[in-house]
Amino acid sequence: EIMLTQSPGTLSLSPGERATLSCRASQSLSSGYLAWYQQKPGQAPRLLIYGASSRATGIPDRFSGSGSGTDFTLTISRLEPEDFAVYYCQQYVGSPTFGPGTKVDIK
C-alpha cells in the first residue's frame, strides 16, 4: 500500500497570502497519479487537481499543483476567505489512498 504524508498539519495564514501544501508518497507515483481535494466542515470533498497538475472543472486558477515522483505540492496563490478548509492528497497508482490532510486556517 502506498502511504501518503502531508505537511504541515496546520497552516495558519491570512487572506491574500500564498499557501504551499506538501504531499509525499512512500514510493514513486508513475505518471503523476496524484489528486488534491478540498473539504469544508459538513461538506463532501471537492476535487481540485488531478494528474498532479491539472485543474478540475470550475476550479479557479489560483489553485495549482506540481511535483513528480514522490514529492507533490498544492499552491494557492492568494487565499480567498472561502479557501480556508482541509486539503487532502490522494494517489491512484494502486488502490486509492489518501493523506491525513492539511488544515488551512485563518491567522
Place this chain on the structure above:
Amino acid sequence: EVQLVESGGGLVKPGGSLRLSCAASGFSFSSYTMNWVRQVPGKGLEWVSSLSPTSSYIYYADSVKGRFTISRDNAKNSLYLQMSSLRAEDTAVYYCATETTEGWYFESWGQGTLVTVSS
C-alpha cells in the same frame, strides 16, 4: 448537474448489518465506475470499494473485505453497499463517488450518510 444522494445510514449494534444506497442522477450512471469512500468524523478519508459499470470488476479495501458487498442496479441508477459483521471501527460517514475514466480518483461526491456502530 450530477447528483448523488446516499441513504440508509443509522445506528447499528456491533455484529449487525446495514445496507447503504446511493441514488444517482444528472449523468450516465451505467457508464461510470462507482466507489464508496468513508470518513471517521473529524478524521481522514478511506477508500472502501469500487464497482465497474457492468459489475465485472469489484475491489475492496482489506479492512472491509469479506464483510462488505458492493452492487449496483443500472436500471435504477443506484449503487449499494451491504455491510455485515459491523465493528465499532466502521463508524464513519460513507460517501458514494464517481470514478473518472482517466484514473482512479473521484470527481463527484454525495453528501454522505453516517453509520454508527455502537452497543
